[in-house]
Amino acid sequence: MTETTEAKLSPQVKNALTALIVGGIAAILDSTMVTLAIHTLAVKLHSTADTIQWVTTGFLLAMAVAIPVTGWAERRWGGKRAWMTALVLFMLASVLCAAAWNDAGLIGFRALQGFSAGLIFPLMQTLAVRAAGGRVSSRLMAAVSLPIALGPILGPVIGGVILNWLSWRWLFLVNVPVIAAGLLLAWRFLPADRPGSSAGRGRLDWIGLVLLAPALTGILLGLSQLSEHGGIGHAGVLVPLSAGVVLLGGFIAWASRPGEREPIVDVRLLRVRSLGSASAVLFTAGAAMYAGMFLLPLYYQQLRGDSVLDAGLLMIPQGVGALASRFLIGRVVDRFGARAVTIAGFLLAAVATVPFALAGPDTSLWWLGAVLLVRGLGIGAVLIPPMSIAYQDIQPAGIPHATMNSRIVQQVGASFGTAIVAVVLQSLLGQGATGAFQGAFWWAAGIAVAAVVPAVVLPAGKPTGRGPAAPRSRHVLTTHPAQPK
CATH class of the missing domain: 1.20.1250.20 (MFS general substrate transporter like domains)
Structure with missing residues (x-):
């Protein structure tokens, strides 16, 4: 594959990437801005440092819970509709965060934000690969990961300006016009991909979700408590971490079983x-x-x-x-x-x-x-x-x-x-x-x-x-046969 061939992206792919980048950058900016604002939020909402830290922790935990749902959401509604739904949900959560009246309200609305961000990030990557017809290149991945690069540049600066001269509520309201632009671009440039009539397209692996979602929550919660409790031996760390590891093992065993059903995440x-x-x-x-x-x-x-x-x-x-x-x-x-x-x-x-x-x-x-x-x-x-x-x-x-x-x-x-x-x-x-x-x-x-x-x-x-060739050996795997091709 020569550099020239690798570099070529069709206008349709470039337009789709633009829509995905604009829509996804709000979630990246939000996470970098709010991290800077923890002390300010504690003061303005008359909260404590331990409590207000859940503004960040709750966001991360909810995001982890949402990630496994994205594959099912894409199959159920199609990638474009799932993407636009996630953006609308993130915009709604941003407005609610801006309107929060106390620390408990803000933590709850941030969890909703985190859930929608957990849908946005995997969908952004998946839809970029779909738009390119499965022809993955380093340049495609560089483009779709652009928000990750822009976040550390723009987020702290925008957040610092807002915290110095405006109300903290603008940390969340600033997302609204960005998401609105992302929705307009997605409606215009993302290809319609309504799912087919496959009988299994709407089935959600509830057992897998019930195992994996709390597993990820427990692991991330335990890790987040390590510094506060000074080590892994404290119950606040050991209990959620151990429970998360056990549940993750249960999920891997469940998802690895042979059969016709499709696991929520195919490990x-x-x-x-x-x-x-x-x-x-x-x-x-x-x-x-x-x-x-x-x-x-x-x-x-x-x-x-x-x-x-x-x-x-x-x-x-x-x-x-x-x-x-x-x-x-x-x-x-x-x-x-x-x-x-x-x-x-x-x-x-x-x-x-x-x-x-x-x-x-x-x-x-x-x-x-x-x-x-x-x-x-x-x-x-x-x-x-x-x-x-x-x-x-x-x-x-x-x-x-x-x-x-x-x-x-x-x-x-x-x-x-x-x-x-x-x-x-x-x-x-x-x-x-x-x-x-x-x-x-x-x-x-x-x-x-x-x-x-x-x-x-x-x-x-x-x-x-380019996309993968036809499977040549048992090591090249596919997912459930009923999944739309």
């Missing part, structure tokens, strides 16, 4: 090397990326004493680096292959994290800005190659399941990485803030180095930019 597809290895890399990529995203704003605000707006502005170089990688990654993967680029990206991110492990409250901002630019390049480079490889041997009917598998492991990986550095930071604070942040950043760098291990098993070749 059997993880046997395919392309998806299995890519999912492992996306787990570690989520851990490496979010460990740094958790620590960096705290470093600027708590150790250096910068304002929320200043911290947002100081984070821009990392977002610029991640954005720049989107324009470079296609040609680099074409030349060196997905495995080599992913390994190099992790190592680059690790090296660029080390200066923060040596930094103090007076370290040059110019130096740290340059380091963040490099870190952004590395982090941006580790997501797109495995996302491109993931679909390489997956049949069209399995695309939603491949997306859900990869999104779930990335979400759990993000929580895992955040939990590790949060525990380290909390445990070292008694030795002084500078030493605590330095120790936590060393762990963040170590996570990026450890991520090289699963990257080694990625296929060495280049993403083909």
Whole structure:
């Protein structure tokens, strides 16, 4: 596959990508803006830090619950209608968040926001692959992951401006015009894909959902409580984490049983090397990326004493680096292959994290800005190659399941990485803030180095930019025969 062939996207695909990017960026911006506003929300709503933290935690838990539902929703209503429904739900939840009268109301409405975001993110990826006819390339994945790159650039800045000069309610109202534009573009450019009359298209795997949804909730809840309770031995961590792991094991056993029914998430597809290895890399990529995203704003605000707006502005170089990688990654993967680029990206991110492990409250901002630019390049480079490889041997009917598998492991990986550095930071604070942040950043760098291990098993070749060939062996799996092709 030459660079020229790889680069070609039809006007129809470009229009569909534009609609998906505009619709999806609101959810990314919202999550980055609200993270900065936790202290402000606690003050304005007369809440406590422990309570208001559920504005973020509830969002993440609800998002994890929604991810497994996306495949069924696409089969039941069609991708376009499921996408537009998710956008309407997110817009409604945003308005309700803006109108919240107390912390309990805001937490509840944020959970609704999180549920709709959990539909948006997998659908965005699935519909992009559908629009391209299953011809997945690194450039396609770079385009559909553009909101992930823009979020760290625009979110902290917009959030900082709102918190400095406007009411906190505008953190949510700003989503409305963006979603409205996304709905208009989706109506205009996404192809109509009403589901066929297959008898099984409306069936929801209730047993699988009842097992998987609380499993993910328990695991993510347990990880989120690690730093607060100081370790895994506390009941607030051990009980939900253990219950989540047990339920996840039950779900895997249920979903792996042979039969004609289609599980809510087909974990059997993880046997395919392309998806299995890519999912492992996306787990570690989520851990490496979010460990740094958790620590960096705290470093600027708590150790250096910068304002929320200043911290947002100081984070821009990392977002610029991640954005720049989107324009470079296609040609680099074409030349060196997905495995080599992913390994190099992790190592680059690790090296660029080390200066923060040596930094103090007076370290040059110019130096740290340059380091963040490099870190952004590395982090941006580790997501797109495995996302491109993931679909390489997956049949069209399995695309939603491949997306859900990869999104779930990335979400759990993000929580895992955040939990590790949060525990380290909390445990070292008694030795002084500078030493605590330095120790936590060393762990963040170590996570990026450890991520090289699963990257080694990625296929060495280049993403083909085409759909899978007909199955040649038992290792190329399809999903339930009744699923629309």
